[in-house]
Amino acid sequence: xxxxxxxxxxxxxxxxxxxxxxxxxxxxxxxxxxxxxxxxxxxxxxxxxxxxxxxxxxxxxxxxxxxxxxxxxxxxxxxxxxxxxxxxxxxxxxxxxxxxxxxxxxxxxxxxxxxxxxxxxxxxxxxxxxxxxxxxxxxxxxxxxxxxxxxxxxxxxxxxxxxxxxxxxxxxxxxxxxxxxxxxxxxxxxxxxxxxxxxxxxxxxxxxxxxxxxxxxxxxxxxxxxxxxxxxxxxxxxxxxxxxxxxxxxxxxxxxxxxxxxxxxxxxxxxxxxxxxxxxxxxxxxxxxxxxxxxxxxxxxxxxxxxxxxxxxxxxxxxxxxxxxxxxxxxxxxxxxxxxxxxxxxxxxxxxxxxxxxxxxxxxxxxxxxxxxxxxxxx
Amino acid sequence: xxxxxxxxxxxxxxxxxxxxxxxxxxxxxxxxxxxxxxxxxxxxxxxxxxxxxxxxxxxxxxxxxxxxxxxxxxxxxxxxxxxxxxxxxxxxxxxxxxxxxxxxxxxxxxxxxxxxxxxxxxxxxxxxxxxxxxxxxxxxxxxxxxxxxxxxxxxxxxx
Numbered sequence: 001x002x003x004x005x006x007x008x009x010x011x012x013x014x015x016x017x018x019x020x021x022x023x024x025x026x027x028x029x030x031x032x033x034x035x036x037x038x039x040x041x042x043x044x045x046x047x048x049x050x051x052x053x054x055x056x057x058x059x060x061x062x063x064x065x066x067x068x069x070x071x072x073x074x075x076x077x078x079x080x081x082x083x084x085x086x087x088x089x090x091x092x093x094x095x096x097x098x099x100x101x102x103x104x105x106x107x108x109x110x111x112x113x114x115x116x117x118x119x120x121x122x123x124x125x126x127x128x129x130x131x132x133x134x135x136x137x138x139x140x141x142x143x144x145x146x147x148x149x150x151x152x153x154x155x156x157x158x159x160x161x162x163x164x165x166x167x168x169x170x171x172x173x174x175x176x177x178x179x180x181x182x183x184x185x186x187x188x189x190x191x192x193x194x195x196x197x198x199x200x201x202x203x204x205x206x207x208x209x210x211x212x213x214x215x216x217x218x219x220x221x222x223x224x225x226x227x228x229x230x231x232x233x234x235x236x237x238x239x240x241x242x243x244x245x246x247x248x249x250x251x252x253x254x255x256x257x258x259x260x261x262x263x264x265x266x267x268x269x270x271x272x273x274x275x276x277x278x279x280x281x282x283x284x285x286x287x288x289x290x291x292x293x294x295x296x297x298x299x300x301x302x303x304x305x306x307x308x309x310x311x312x313x314x315x316x317x318x319x320x321x322x323x324x325x326x327x328x329x330x331x332x333x334x335x336x337x338x339x340x341x342x343x344x345x346x347x348x349x350x351x352x353x354x355x356x357x358x359x360x361x362x363x364x365x366x367x368x369x370x371x372x373x374x375x376x377x378x379x
Numbered sequence: 380x381x382x383x384x385x386x387x388x389x390x391x392x393x394x395x396x397x398x399x400x401x402x403x404x405x406x407x408x409x410x411x412x413x414x415x416x417x418x419x420x421x422x423x424x425x426x427x428x429x430x431x432x433x434x435x436x437x438x439x440x441x442x443x444x445x446x447x448x449x450x451x452x453x454x455x456x457x458x459x460x461x462x463x464x465x466x467x468x469x470x471x472x473x474x475x476x477x478x479x480x481x482x483x484x485x486x487x488x489x490x491x492x493x494x495x496x497x498x499x500x501x502x503x504x505x506x507x508x509x510x511x512x513x514x515x516x517x518x519x520x521x522x523x524x525x526x527x528x529x530x531x532x533x534x535x536x537x538x
Contacts, residue, residue, distance in 0.1 A: 055439060055455035056476065082436060088457060088473070090438040093449045100516065102523055110530040118526040148521035155524060160445050174447025182440065182449050196443060197450035204452050239455065239475065241437050246471055248395045251403030252437065252457055253475035259445060282441045282452050 005339045023068050037061035046256075046285025047071060051326055052078030053186075053205040055255050055284050072207075072326045079327055090182070092240040092249060096259045096282070097160050099235040103286075106161050107229040108263060114158030119234060120286075161231035162261045162278065171263065171276045192318045199301055199317060200294075204283060206324030208290045214314045214324075215296030222312040223300045226265035227279065234258045234286050258287050262295035267306050277306060401492050404505040405485040406474050407512050413484040416504030420497040426462035426487045429469060432479035434458045460486040468493045 024031065038045055038061035048060040052075045060078060067073035103119025106112055118124075165171040175196065183198040190198065203211060218225055239252040260281035268274035279299025281291035296314075303315040313319050323329060405413060417424050434456060441452040459473045460482040470490025472482045491497040 050453065053453040054436075055453065059456065059477070082454060085456070086433075086435040087454070088435045088437050088459065090451070091440050091455075093440040093442045094452075096441070096445045100520075102519070103526075110532065115527045116530065117523050118528050119523055146522040147525035148518070149525040149527070151520050151524040152527070155520070155527075162444060163446070174442065174444030177442070177448045180448070182451055184438065184451050186451075197448060200441075200443065201451045201453075239437075239439065241457070241473055243459070243471065243473055245461070248399060250399060250471075250473050251406055252455070252473055253406050255439065255455060255475070257441075261445065278444055280444050284453060 005341065023066070032065060034058060034061045034065060037064055043286060044069075044071070046283075046287050047208060047290070048074045048078060049284040050287055050290060051075045051205055051207060052082075054078050054082050057285075072330050076327055076330070088243065089241060091252070092242070093177075094237045094239065094255075094257065096233065096237060096257065097158075097163070099158075099233055099237050099257070099259075100254075101158055101233055101235040102256075103234040104158060104231065105229075106231045108231075109161060109164075112161060112164065113154050115152065115155065117155075158233075160233075160261060162263070165230070165263070165276070169273075169275065172267070172278060174278075190321060192321075193304070194317065194321070196298070196302070196305075199321060200280065200282070200298060202321045202324060203281075203294045203297055206294070207326035207329070208287070208293065210324050210326070210329075211293040211297050212289060214300075214320060215293035217312070218296055218300045218314045223303065223308075223315045225277075225279070225296070225299050227296055227299065228263045229292065230261040230263040230278075232258065232260050232288055232291065234288070256285050258283050258285065258291045260288070260291035260295040262292070262299055264299050269307065277302070398489070398492065401502065401505055402472065402485070402489055404509045405472065405488050408481075408485070408505070408508045410478070410481040410484055412504075412508050413481065413488055416501055416508070417484070417488055417491065419504050420491060420500035422487070422491040422497055422501075424484055424487055426464050426470070426490060428483075429461035429463050430459070432458060432460040432483045432486075434477045434479065458482040462486045462490055464490045464494075466494065 038057050041061070041064065042057075044064060045057050045060045048064055048071060049055050049057065051071070052060060052063070054060075056078075059081065060074065063074040063077040063081075064071075066077060101114075101117055101119075103121060104114065104117045106116060110116070162171055162174075166173055183195060183201070185194075185198055185201055190202070194202075217223070219227070234256070236254040236256050238254050240249040241252050242249045258281075262279035262281070264277045264279060266274040267277045277299065279295040279297075279302070281294035281298065283291045283294065297320060300312075300314040301317050301320060303310050308315070310316060405416075408416070414424055435458075436454045437457045439452045439455050440449045442449055455475055456477050457473055457475055458477055458479055458481075459471070460479070461469065461471050462483065463469050464487075468490040470486040470488065470493070472485035472489060474482050474485065488501060492501050
């Protein structure tokens with residue numbers, strides 16, 4: 001039980017003023033602008049959008065500035081902001097097959113229609129610190145402009161790799177759209193077991209570190225699924241929304257997304273011949289690690305559906321979904337630093353009484369019984 | 380995309396594609412570009428608010444596996460506006476983000492676009508705006524194309 005406390009208003013006000021001063025840092029150093037964060041800390045902004053479950057790069061950048069760069073705190077601010085807004089409705093489902101690609105790779109097929117496009121990636125970099133980026137060295141120097149090349153004829157149409165493999169029946173198809181209502185964990189409480197759509201919604205906003213560790217655990221043998229990266233694609237898709245008063249879809253603009261199609265080892269039964277199974281990841285912005293982790297965990301959470309034993313954490317949907325949200329987790333862990341004086345007083349009273357009883361028993365003559373002292377000590 | 384001449388607008392069956400395209404193009408424009416487009420059509424950037432510009436959310440849907448059953452991927456901020464001109468034309472805008480002034484200007488543009496005398500000038504302005512966006516997209520596509528890679532597999536035979 002949590003009992004409220006009063007007092008400390010002046011100290012709290014002053015703590016917040018101090019926070020503002022410390023947030024600003026050394027006044028001799030120029031203040032960061034939101035646009036600088038949005039443009040130059042883009043992957044961090046993307047992570048806050050994804051885990052904040054709200055696409056708005058300027059808002060995510062502002063939240064990061066306010067949160068002194070603390071991701072979970074920034075997610076908290078973004079989630080709190082969204083609760084103040086009405087919801088106009090849901091978009092048409094995005095067509096990732098029509099994505100304007102910034103990057104697209106496959107670890108399973110080297111030759112695919114549309115080609116492999118590395119895009120802006122840390123892959124194949126040497127991970128040597130570039131001291132040329134240090135203050136002063138880079139201030140007056142722009143990087144060399146990116147190389148350009150004429151896109152090849154097939155670059156305009158880049159089918160998803162899963163579409164290609166699916167045509168041969170080697171890969172399980174996506175679950176069909178039967179027009180059923182789409183579950184929404186922000187509107188209805190999660191009642192386990194939940195369907196794959198709600199699981200994906202939870203994983204999409206889940207903490208990257210937690211899901212990365214769980215995905216890694218499946219690779220190390222805790223629910224092995226033999227994954228391959230069928231495809232990762234990063235780029236922009238158009239969002240369409242049909243307002244009630246218009247009755248026809250309008251283009252809202254474009255959002256950047258990262259999609260991961262994980263291809264996993266075979267499954268087949270009775271009527272269905274063996275075929276590859278799949279896991280899916282989709283996140284805001286460029287977030288390949290998160291999209292991959294999401295796809296790994298999506299696949300492992302399909303254990304029951306695919307007739308596999310549910311034996312490890314990554315296969316247990318209640319364990320994964322109930323703990324993957326960084327905001328829920330931090331709320332419960334961090335609330336413990338708030339005053340718990342009344343709670344703790346009750347516990348103190350209890351432990352004092354137990355100790356007094358213990359001392360009284362120790363002082364009394366031993367009872368006539370064959371009970372071992374060890375058992376008594378363990379009570 | 381069908382043109383208005385191919386599918387004449389009629390009661391209950393208007394051809395929406397040109398208006399949808401104009402609204403989408405206005406959605407990509409900056410506030411300054413919208414003001415310039417309205418000025419070019421001789422339209423004042425003023426109208427009666429049917430609904431004051433308002434920021435809200437849309438739930439962005441994805442599909443499982445990219446092409447399967449829909450799921451809720453996360454929300455996005457959207458700002459909407461609805462206006463009416465003295466002549467009775469109503470204009471709407473729904474844009475990603477939180478820029479109320481820009482959404483209101485786009486709604487005013489949408490209303491004026493429905494006036495046949497204003498449409499050609501607005502279409503010309505919107506086409507230029509779209510052209511600039513296409514140029515930027517082509518430049519990005521050329522940069523991506525320069526990173527297209529061909530991997531080779533090497534046989535590691537002993538012979």
